[in-house]
Amino acid sequence: MVVVLTPLLSLLLILARVHADGIHGLGHWALGNLSISIGMLIMMMQFTSTYFAILPATTLYALGLGLYLNGTQAFTEKRPTYGMTVLIVGLVVVIDAFFLWQQDFRTIVVCNALIFMVVNIVGARMLLIPVQPPLRTAYWFTGLMFCLMALVFLIRGVGAMLADDAVFQAMSQWPLNKFTFFFGTIFQLCTTFGFVLMLNYKLVERMRHMAGEDWLTGALNRRSLEDAAIRMEANCQRFNLGIAMLLIDLDHFKQINDRYGHQFGDQVLAEFARIVNGSIRAGDLFGRYGGEEFCILLPNTSEEEALVQADRLRLAFEADMAVFLNKRLDCTISVGVSESSQVGMGFNQLFAAADRALYAAKQRGRNCVVTYSGLTGDADDATKGRMAEG
Secondary structure, three states, rough: HHHHEEEEEEHHHHHHHOOOOOOOOOHHHHHHHHHHHHHHHHHHHOOOOOOOOHHHHHHHHHHHHHHHHHHHHHHHOOOOHHHHHHHHHEEEEEEEHHHHHHHOHHHHHHHHHHHHHHHHHHHHHHHHHOOOOHHHHHHHHEEEEEEEEHHHHHHHHHHOOOOOOHHHHHHOOOOHHHHHHHHHHHHHHHHHHHHHHHHHHHHHHHHHHHHHHHOOOOOOOHHHHHHHHHHHHHHHHHHHOOOOEEEEEEOHHHHHHHHHHHHHHHHHHHHHHHHHHHOOOOOOOEEEOOOOEEEEEEEEHHHHHHHHHHHHHHHHHHHHHHHEEEOOOOOOOOEEEHHHHHHOOOOHHHHHHHHHHHHHHHHOOOOOOEEEOOOOOOOOHHHHHHHHOO
């Protein structure tokens, strides 16, 4: 039943591969699973009274294990090393063919057990690594199955070295052969289940990530930005670090939509997001707060450093939009800057201060950067004007 279920899991992985764009390794695992199941089926059925069924069976099994390793590499965003698979298959073919010719079945069993044990240890090493939950559960479960498979082959190899010569004249009656075959098939099935679990968790993680992103720009949406800001605030308070905020609005964006259409306007927004993503650090947060308004949170950043970053971004966007998609555009950005040492660490506090600075930037003619600390006494009037404009 286990051998029959294994090809069905291969079919499941092939079907999943059709819809799991961007997730690699499914084809490797599907083919590896199928190869192993056929190899085990050949060994189990014992078509002839001789042992020549061993060579195709072990070759297919070795190929399947190699594809497992390649699939695991691809799944974890590493380049598959197919030379490793060729080496595994080549060793098994050469060793088994030679000792079949010598009629030395004990050495065949010992060598195969040793090779397959090492391969399973390599597979376990690939997966028993630090990784964020919930993927960690799936990674470690599958890695544990590789470990158990390695243990089965260790027991098989040691048992073969200690067994009497008479055992290898009737291996189908060897109790340890039945024991290792049974538990090997069970752990083999669980290994494939583990990979399906890895795939499931990765798809869930991707969906969660997509739900938190703006579909057009790839920036965090408003809710995700605010949630991430809470975590950033906690981390910065723990290490006594400041936070700066850039609140950005694309100038004259409505005119671009009216003149060239909303699809062209979407391209402008996507281009702005590309420029931002190319200029911020890994720990910074970039979100689309609504419409053509964007927000960037910069941990461990002073107001002066945020001002420099904002002006660099302003100049880059202005230069990029001078001629965009063969059209001359009058599209710039206005930026309001706030910093936690002046207004507090909370997202709402930073946003309110940056919002006042952004309105002042618009009042001063747009295409400029204004800091909250640089506001004059007319800041309250600016706030009222901003509310009226809203």
